[in-house]
Amino acid sequence: MQPSPIYVNIAAYKFITFDDTVEKRPQFLARCEELGLKGTILLSPEGINLFLAGLRESIDAFLAWLRADSRFADLEVKESHSDRQPFTKMLVKLKREIITMKNPLIKPEEGRAPAVDAQTLKRWLDRGHDDAGKPVVMLDTRNAFEVDVGTFDNTVDYRIEKFSEFPEVVARHKDDFNGKTVVTFCTGGIRCEKAAIHIQNVGFDSVYQLEGGILKYFEEVGGAHYTGDCFVFDYRTALNPKLEATDTKQCFACRAVVTPHEQLSPYYIPGKSCPHCRKEAAPQPATT
Structure with a gap:
């Protein structure tokens, strides 16, 4: 039996003037799809933010392509690894900010x-x-x-x-x-x-x-x-200090974090509900 492939998960961002995001979006999407990558890339006039996963050679090829643009030549990347693809699709989005603060004076x-x-x-x-x-x-x-x-x-x-x-x-x-x-x-x-x-x-x-x-x-x-x-924003939900996925999950219904203990609850149905959903749905006592 062949061993399961190891996926490389990367996270990176850079604040840089990026005024051609509309033109670049289809190029980013095409390159990622060509390499079999999945994840999310945010393109904004203030820069780039990305979370991607794929096989080692595909990740390296994408980074070489991206860094060929002088604006991203020094892009620094954080890596972790998993035995399965942590994302379900490939998205390239145009945003006003790569992290929303609603304070345009912060540059x-x-x-x-x-x-x-x-x-x-x-x-x-x-x-x-x-x-x-x-x-x-x-x-x-x-x-x-x-x-x-x-x-x-x-x-x-x-x-x-x-x-x-x-x-x-x-x-x-x-x-x-x-x-x-x-x-x-x-x-x-x-x-x-x-x-x-x-x-x-x-x-x-x-x-x-x-x-x-x-x-x-x-x-x-x-x-x-x-x-x-x-906490991380992919199927792994959380990484421990060894950068390994833990048993913590996130509810797809209410988006609450569900601990291993809470997963023992009869209200935890993967992909449907969790104890936090139950609390939110419970009727509130009347006030006088």
Whole structure:
């Protein structure tokens, strides 16, 4: 029996002026389909964001094709592996933003906030302070349901439901971070690119973004100072610090994250319902 093929899963983004997205969309789609790739690519005037999976040679061929465009020659990619294709189709979409913040003044292409790499961040968290002696505060920029799957220990989580809520909520809490170093983070780095710039703009005096996000941190230092897994937007649902798929699932009906324990519920029917659906459908008590 031949071994199952190993699929390479890549995530990448770049903020760069990209004013020919309409013309490029069919080229991207045709190249991906030719190589047998599946996933999602977002094309926007502010750049590109992609999640793709395929066999090694196909992924390498796509990246060589993409990097032949000088705008993407230095595109950095995060990789993980799976024994099955994590996506069901190939989509290339045109968007206003590659990550929606609804703040047109935030332009990472014109200058990003300082970044901290995984090894340095681990050293800071080991010590409890940065190299200047300031306490380090981890600020999660992801949506609440993603945070619930796993996050850094003692992180600040504002329970946002969509990223466009982040600017307003963090501005209200500016004084909470006086005298501290703030490290913003997200799954792969794209959200904290914008988040770190915003909190610099509203007056935070010591701000960093985690280079490459949680996935790069896992790749380089594992799960130190992190509890749980990392939510990802494909069939795997979550990856552990070894970048392996876990038993956590996502309900296709209500989109809630379903833990292994919750999957034991009679209300969990894969592809149809889960205990969270049951809670949402339950009648609410009358108020007087």
